[in-house]
Amino acid sequence: MMARQLIAHVHVYDGDGRAHVFGPGDNVPDELAKRITNPAVWESNRDSDDDPSESWTVADLKAYAELHDIDLGEATKKADILAVIAQADDRS
Secondary structure, three states: OOOOOEOOOEEEEOOOOOEEEEOOOOOOOHHHHOOOOOHHHEOOOOOOOOOOOOOOOHHHHHHHHHHOOOOOOOOOOHHHHHHHHHHHHHHO
8 A cells, every 4th residue: 555645734743742743745754644543634545446455554444434434333453344344345
């Protein structure tokens, strides 16, 4: 999966408590990208042919499910979310 791009401005704090601001077009260091937990601020994979896989983050999987109107129910772990998505994809 290629690097994700922001579609909104975000404020994120590093491990030392310093604030950083990123927006569309900015390169977000991996260590700080992990701290951005709102999947709605990341560009979706609408044009991507990539199928969800183990390499995706939980946030990516949740964003994919939301984009495709997949109800995750009580699934919170990566394996469970992948199973729900696979089941929904099999139905369509």
